[in-house]
Amino acid sequence: MAAPRVIGLDIGTSAVRAAEVALAPAGKRVRAGATLTRFGSQPLPPGAVRDGEVAEPEIVAGAIRRLWAEQRFSSKDVAIGVGNQRVIVRELDLPWMPPDQIRAALPFQVQELLPMPIDEALLDYFPTGQSDSAQGRVMHGMLVAAQRDTVRANVMAVESAGLRPLMVDLSAFALMRAVVRGQYAGRVVGVVEIGASTTQVVVAAHGVPRLVRTIPLGGQQVTTALASRLGIAAPEAENLKREAGIGFQAPPELQSAGDVISSVVTGLVEAIRNTFVYYQGNHPGAGIEGVLLTGGGAHLPGFGQFLASASRLPVAYGDVLADVRVEKAVAPMIGDGMGTMMAMPLGLAYGAAA
Template sequence: MAAQSIIGLDIGFHSIKAVELGRVNNNTQLISLGSIAMPEQAILGDNPNDEKIVVDTIGKLFHDMKVKSNIVNTSLPESSVYTRVIEVPRLTDKELAASIHWEAEQYIPLPIDQVNLDYAVLGNGKTGNTMQVLLVAAPLAIIERYTRILSRADLVVSSIETDAISILRVIPQTLPEKANILLINIGARSTDICIVRQRVLTFVRTVPSGGDSFTRAIAEELGFALPQAEEYKRAYGLDNTKLEGKIAASIAPVFSIILEEIKKILVYFREHNPEDKITTSLLFGGSAKLPGLMSYIASETGIDTILGNPFENIYVDPKIKAQVESNFSTFAIATGLALKEFVP
């Protein structure tokens, strides 16, 4: 759907983020962006009042942003969808299309008529007679809820996809096209860990731990109120040289849950791809900029770790550049969604 500008809308569990992009002189340009807090769990509620809260919150955010468009791309969190790579006998496109629902039924814990199913062939399997296929199944009930909310907000939905797929569009173009990347998106409630091979998503796992868990750990360990714990988390993170390492020591046991999952995924990748290796870890999300986090992950995994900037190839007006750079990693999903209109 063509538009002069389009909005990427990232509806989280307790905040909503939006990025509006447009084309100016053949360049993709940031038109506006914004973020707003939302009562936790409102997006998950199944009564009209919960939906009204989300609708009103979106309305306020868009009013504050002074958006020019009412066309949105949005996404579903990985924790709400089923993403899996399966191995099937080598089939033609027609044969795969005819059999994919039967194959999917073996892996998806919902009746197949209750999900929207998409798939993509990734390449060869372990033998010459098989191939790998990425399955993505989204419950129809969740899609219908999102669609209903956005309709009530007088918005036109251009597309709905998953968080992981949207974030692929903001992988830095400076990384080699054929690079194998470990992509880590640290949200408030959960962390998505993805393997991206040659710009293709081949593995996704969600860990039910994120920035909020770090904050609670600091509050419990040091007796802080949550707002104070949040400030200390952002100021000192995993930097052992600050405050005698007390903040880092509070976060480390919680982050170890994520780290252990990362290590398991790396072992899985090496076992299935003995001739390949992951060259870069790419961080996004609200906690990606925590002091000491990049070096901590790099030292624990032995992989070069960098902070992703979703606005790297987008023109940003110098007047708002400082505002954008202060928290750019939190807008990765919203930016990737808006970019769908301008890049493949």
């Protein structure tokens, strides 16, 4: 019997990316027997996706259609993600009840907690554990509440491309699945994905998400600031960003660029550091042991060292392909640093298989 296959489709600000994974036979762990059989990406023009939400469905749909035509994915069934500032994720304890009853009761349990009308929200609950209290058994978990319009826009783009979105997952959970494994599965780690316009931060303890935050800053804001303040075109600003980096002693000709980069990146790093401080303040004795970076923006020269210095935590790139077999036809498409760009579609695929 052929191994079952799942496809994760990531709709990012600068590109759409998809990964097709063949899974191990039933009864074995997903990642331990996962094989990457297809992978591809298609660029998106500025403005097609804004702040993690599809703004131009037909443009995005066209990019997805080209991606499917080029890579010849085996199915039109996909798992997609959603994650921006209009998606709320917070810890929530509930009286224990079966999963189907939890979903039915959520609107009544959380309507006072949300900054949006309950009929405009899509709700889900991710259990993380349970305990006994004087009032009875308690379910611990994370509430996920997304604006319907945010989810609808992404789903419409996928359907317009002729695909079938079988699952809409929280991007942060997908990110955690792809990165927190092996030696990190039993530790408390922070996962940081720096995208074009947003940065996702997830704190996972022993493979379970404990805190999720979306920061409205990414690599694109650095490029835009350089282009605006130095009066140069965006492609030139992008190249200059990679040349100057952050945290280095810049030569005179790069000093102005270094100052601009520092002004933006320092704000992002402070937001990440404050997220870690908040978590550790609320979880004494269970501090974060390290940070794993993914996303294109994480490859800004010097960023990892800069974040490590600010957070006083060891920082490394997340290796999402460490225990994934890669078929020969796909291997040439995976260059240096591409592994960190694949975290989201791979994590979405793993979620669809769970």
